[in-house]
Amino acid sequence: MTSEKTVLITGTSSGIGLAVAVAAAQAGWTSVATMRDTAKAGALLKAAAELGVTDRIRVKRLDVAEADSIAACLDEVITEHGRLDALVNNAGAARVGTLEQLSLDDVRAAMEVNFFGVVAATRAALPHLRASGGRVITVTSVGGAVGQPFNEAYCAAKFAVEGFMESLAPVAATVGVDVTVVEPGAVDSEFVANAGLDIPTLLAAAGPYAPALQAYLARTQQSFGNAQTPAEAAAPIIEALTADRPAFRVQTSAWAREFVATSLADLDGSAVQSLTRDWVR
Template sequence: MTSPKTVLITGTSSGMGLATAIGAAQAGWTTIATMRDTGKAEALLKAAAEAGVADRIQVKRLDVTDSESIAACLDEVIAEHGRLDALVNNAGAAHLGTVELMGVDEVRATMEVNFFGMVAATRAALPHLRATHGRVITVSSVGGILGQPFNEAYCAAKFAVEGFMESLAPVAATVGVDVTIVEPGPVASEFVANLGLDLPAALAAAGPYAPALQAYITRTRDIFSHAQTPAEAAAPIIDALTGDRPAVRIQTSEWARDFVATTLADLDGSAVQSLTNTWVR
């Protein structure tokens, strides 16, 4: 008997991570659904039961900012299942602010969760993925391709993710490991809600940046009113997980493809600036 393929997914308590865990289990994978606080697993477990895949999903604690937590989780996975065939780096945190109004510690914290946590998880998983000729799938963002107002720290982290994974891809391929970067656009999930933004307070604290912040928030709320569902955004991740030869870079929607195309063809930066200037005026 061949053991079922095993995938470890970070950040599965809600949104895309939760939907990806359900989709992976539906595709027949043993799914290790990890989260920093396993007390928040209720939504995932309920969705798994409703989808009839509760027996394929195992919830484990993993904090991507804690190397000991990562190592302990992977040790358990290998001890219990004997293999790891894929890692989905999904854990992340939004951050809204501009550099004059935020501390450098906020930037470091945003990088820690969105970039260094991904690096640590990938580094720890690679020996096991080499053994199975597995794959690393990392959730970036269209904000990893095109810098967005009031998202300096978040976009910096996602730009770093893109550069890291694009650079790793040819190296990992020499040892049989596929690397894929997934770029969602707006997704209707708790990711943005978790900002905990008090808009009146934020505007009051924004000083000379208040008009630009108000314009940006208005524009962003309109965009998110037409967002993908988490399941829609997770579908390309499942395709990358199960397909024979996943692309190195995948956008989750036509909107996202059009959006990143703006900057990928923008040699002097003028097209991006023409676009983003309209978001803050």
């Protein structure tokens, strides 16, 4: 057991999750870095070694879509460290395609990882966070505030997460637990690559939506050309982790703040629709 603060982070084999795990260790936390396949921990452990924080990293298996996996991981954390001070819900999966291109199973799969996985991990962690006066930090997306073409399933899940956490926050606060959502924009990571997109096949199957999809993909490739690094996106998450009174909603860049503000101030929806219609023509 340890008196050091302990944070559990989901989805740490690459990208933002990896960067958060290492940065939390640098900040003095015991960083429980979880992933579905611990054989993919090489990049994380290399980054930790380069920064001299390997002794603060604990790699564990956790699949947010498996209740038994979540329970087993949390049991190990409490047994080994005696406490849990924060949960960072980072695991997620992209899902590109419009409704006629996706099966209902595709939509359900997107919700399972991006929404229900967050709910399940948070529910399991809350008793321990109540005991420590801890916090829940959930990486959503600017796609949790602005619905984006060809991302209906993904954005639906992220909107659901934001609504869930916004509703949970005042209740959790009554028992001493802070809740924060973090909204990145484009991040230069393996997130998109891990979506397994076969663009020629997508376009061939798009039928009447092919011109719009082509325009969307061209715009998206351009936006990811100006993406944040995972470390840049992780920095506001570490600030939320260590702040005395973290904000409920945090964006990871000036661009993300401006983009999300379009939606939050858009009472009739016209501003968002005007913006996103340009992406598909």
